Amino acid sequence: MSRYRAEDVLAPCRDWARHRPIVAREARTISRPSALLCAVFGLCAAVTVAALASPAFSAHCGVQTSPDGLRVMANRDIGNERWAITQHPSGVVTGNVFRSDNETPAFISCQPAEIANQYRCMGGDGCLADTSGSGAPRAVSVEPANGLLLANKNVGNERWAITENDDGSITGNVFGAEGDAPVFVFCEPNGTPDGFTCFGADSCVAEPCGSDFALLGDVTLPADFLAPPTDCADEYDVIGEAVELPDDLFLPESCLSTCGNGVRETGEGCDGDDDALCPGQCSDACACPGNGEIEIFVDAGSALDAGWTGTVHGLPFQRGARITGDLTNCDGQDDTLCDFRGDIGSSCSGDASRACTRDNQCDGAGQCVLQYFGPPLPLSVGGVPACILIRFTTDAVGTYDLESGDMDFSLGLNALAHLTLGGSDPCPVCDCGVNDLQDCEIGDVGTCGGRSCTVEGTGAYGPTSLDCVPSASSNVTGNGIQLVFDHVTTDTLAFPSSQTCTASAYQDFSCWCDGQPQPNRCGLACDGGSNDAGDCSNDAECPGGSCVPLCRQIDGAPTGDGECIAGPLVQTCAGSPQTSCTDSGDCPTGTGPCVSRNESCFPDPLVLEGVPGTTTSQLVASGCVPSAGGAMDQVAGLPGPATLTLPSTVTVTSCGDGIANGAREECDGADDASCPGMCGADCTCASTCGNDTIELGEQCDGLSDATCPGACAPAGSADACTCPATCGDGFLSAGEQCDPGGLGGSPAPSDANCPGLCLPGSCECQAPAAPQCGNQTLDSGETCEFPAMGCGLLEFCLFCSECISLIDLFPIPF
Numbered sequence: 001m002s003r004y005r006a007e008d009v010l011a012p013c014r015d016w017a018r019h020r021p022i023v024a025r026e027a028r029t030i031s032r033p034s035a036l037l038c039a040v041f042g043l044c045a046a047v048t049v050a051a052l053a054s055p056a057f058s059a060h061c062g063v064q065t066s067p068d069g070l071r072v073m074a075n076r077d078i079g080n081e082r083w084a085i086t087q088h089p090s091g092v093v094t095g096n097v098f099r100s101d102n103e104t105p106a107f108i109s110c111q112p113a114e115i116a117n118q119y120r121c122m123g124g125d126g127c128l129a130d131t132s133g134s135g136a137p138r139a140v141s142v143e144p145a146n147g148l149l150l151a152n153k154n155v156g157n158e159r160w161a162i163t164e165n166d167d168g169s170i171t172g173n174v175f176g177a178e179g180d181a182p183v184f185v186f187c188e189p190n191g192t193p194d195g196f197t198c199f200g201a202d203s204c205v206a207e208p209c210g211s212d213f214a215l216l217g218d219v220t221l222p223a224d225f226l227a228p229p230t231d232c233a234d235e236y237d238v239i240g241e242a243v244e245l246p247d248d249l250f251l252p253e254s255c256l257s258t259c260g261n262g263v264r265e266t267g268e269g270c271d272g273d274d275d276a277l278c279p280g281q282c283s284d285a286c287a288c289p290g291n292g293e294i295e296i297f298v299d300a301g302s303a304l305d306a307g308w309t310g311t312v313h314g315l316p317f318q319r320g321a322r323i324t325g326d327l328t329n330c331d332g333q334d335d336t337l338c339d340f341r342g343d344i345g346s347s348c349s350g351d352a353s354r355a356c357t358r359d360n361q362c363d364g365a366g367q368c369v370l371q372y373f374g375p376p377l378p379l380s381v382g383g384v385p386a387c388i389l390i391r392f393t394t395d396a397v398g399t400y401d402l403e404s405g406d407m408d409f410s411l412g413l414n415a416l417a418h419l420t421l422g423g424s425d426p427c428p429v430c431d432c433g434v435n436d437l438q439d440c441e442i443g444d445v446g447t448c449g450g451r452s453c454t455v456e457g458t459g460a461y462g463p464t465s466l467d468c469v470p471s472a473s474s475n476v477t478g479n480g481i482q483l484v485f486d487h488v489t490t491d492t493l494a495f496p497s498s499q500t501c502t503a504s505a506y507q508d509f510s511c512w513c514d515g516q517p518q519p520n521r522c523g524l525a526c527d528g529g530s531n532d533a534g535d536c537s538n539d540a541e542c543p544g545g546s547c548v549p550l551c552r553q554i555d556g557a558p559t560g561d562g563e564c565i566a567g568p569l570v571q572t573c574a575g576s577p578q579t580s581c582t583d584s585g586d587c588p589t590g591t592g593p594c595v596s597r598n599e600s601c602f603p604d605p606l607v608l609e610g611v612p613g614t615t616t617s618q619l620v621a622s623g624c625v626p627s628a629g630g631a632m633d634q635v636a637g638l639p640g641p642a643t644l645t646l647p648s649t650v651t652v653t654s655c656g657d658g659i660a661n662g663a664r665e666e667c668d669g670a671d672d673a674s675c676p677g678m679c680g681a682d683c684t685c686a687s688t689c690g691n692d693t694i695e696l697g698e699q700c701d702g703l704s705d706a707t708c709p710g711a712c713a714p715a716g717s718a719d720a721c722t723c724p725a726t727c728g729d730g731f732l733s734a735g736e737q738c739d740p741g742g743l744g745g746s747p748a749p750s751d752a753n754c755p756g757l758c759l760p761g762s763c764e765c766q767a768p769a770a771p772q773c774g775n776q777t778l779d780s781g782e783t784c785e786f787p788a789m790g791c792g793l794l795e796f797c798l799f800c801s802e803c804i805s806l807i808d809l810f811p812i813p814f
Helices: 006-014 033-041 630-636
Strands: 061-065 072-078 081-087 093-099 106-112 118-124 127-130 137-142 149-155 158-164 170-176 183-189 195-201 214-220 236-244 292-298 303-306 312-315 322-328 337-342 351-355 377-381 384-392 396-401 407-419 445-448 451-454 481-489 492-495 524-527 546-549 551-553 562-564 569-573 576-580 594-598 606-609 616-625 640-654 795-798 802-805
Touching (some): 072 170, 093 149, 093 158, 170 195, 337 407, 377 576, 481 640, 562 594, 606 640
Parallel strands (some): 214 492
Antiparallel strands (some): 061 072, 072 081, 081 093, 093 106, 137 149, 303 312, 551 562
């Protein structure tokens, strides 16, 4: 009889919602594919394996879709158990339940009932086995309803929970012994005996999932690797006829965590008293103090490719775009794998936990503070000059390895496109005063339109700056185009197409993204056979091959760069492939001549190769871009896939390197000018209120009271070593919501709670001015401004509250 205990499963099922996390996240990279393959398949010379026991648990949650789009995998920490389960195309749920009491994990099989979210579930213990091929003890079970083979095994310090599916593919999870976030694995037969091609991925943090699996390689399994012992007589017990599972069980947003609930969850370094990683130092943002800081500076050669038409491919970011963040939970010696968090997402000034891109998303929480991925980006797309503003919508969250430079993090972007018809420059130029604007350097001071500016980025169309942005009235993308990348990584990414295209003429072909009508706009050509790459109109003209809209990797180009073998042809500038032209005069200086080339496209599978490094690296990412509506969809080819390629210079500053060079370092060892002889191990000055010496963070101290003679608050008081609140001193004192600082910015304001809205004299945050519809200014609280400011192409602003399509107002009769 099975030792599977129904009560162990039903209790967490009934109480699942209580344990479900709600807000932030974390990503971990699979950085060593060779070790990964050695571990999962036991193909190592020697593997030391302990007794089959549950790994160390911490609160984690993960969801991922297999690259073929057929199955959804999930793992959950529920009470004292961890569930690693797969939902199959039929709706059947199978997998493992790990217990914290070190008992052998149990297997579960649930069949959908007639009522939504209810299942008929059975559980079994499996049979222990030892194969000569792997040398590692494991538990194996044949799931009774569909004959799927379930297995789990310990290899080294990892626990592998995998399923052999009815189509021969393998799906599952890998759990680390140190409580790291689990990763997912997917393998499919490659046509050789017992051979598989395998991919790995972290948890998906936003739909669509399945695009972020990294290619691990080909392996050959021992013939008996997944076979149960011949004497296995595993029995399954019925757990319940109506086990109810939550409707968001397999949705990535169900794995978001809640800062402030007292439980350290995915993406958090700590939470209140759950602060083992940094006792007593947990911040309100559920983060431990940083061990260091990192800056990722985008160099020349970057590219954004978006959409299936190929028109919006090869778009370079301005040199100077950057991503910055903190490194935590590593010591740089015994533990070099750091958590990376870039606090860069656009958010509300009064509530940093609320993401936004517009002020009306911050009702009651101040204004939307926008964070930009570099300065304005000048382009020519399809022959039309455009200026792109790219905002960060989420913080960057992931990992960085101090030793190898391996990096992996999630990133959300929002792009606004502004048409600049009638002008010679797609974006306003920050003129640094030299004859050739290409000689301007980042940091140079210049002018644009009579205003002063500082050069923040350089590129083919000259220097640009956020001091010089295009008019909001020229925006043709409404609230912007969303770009969500689950993994910006130095690993190799594989993104195969996995779903049927939606256009009727292309339903025999595979596409990458939901709602994508066709894979590309390539002409038909033979794929394989004796007429390979030759023009065709049907398969009969391709002996031994097939007639397809053929896209192939360009020889000698970076992986992921494809071209349409049979056309169409397009004209672009030789030195600026993203710039369309009709003659060489259309090309920016130094980027001509105007040449013809085959249209760009995405090869399938779409493979991108990152390059790790501690000083220079190449980051890559892939994902899907949703519909932007109207003409933008037709020009760019949306919905459709998107990729990033970011050659970067990486600069890491860390506490302990003897240089006070980090933004949050007050000192570092002997570099202690801010507090001579008083630099703490955490690179902050160990100020002592009461020693009659004004130190960092103090306004006064005992006899050193020139700032407020006789009025310095004594040591031990609530406002120790501070002067009475004085509005205008730039020091946020008790009773003040903010401080506007002095005239001309000296002293500087302390107005983070309400930037630019601090009232002089009272040091209170003033409410934003009431919006005035019709004043040609996009006021706080307005979605758009009459007639079309903030709206997309062929849209009209209605009552400053919504953008509506002119086609909807004035439909074209057919």
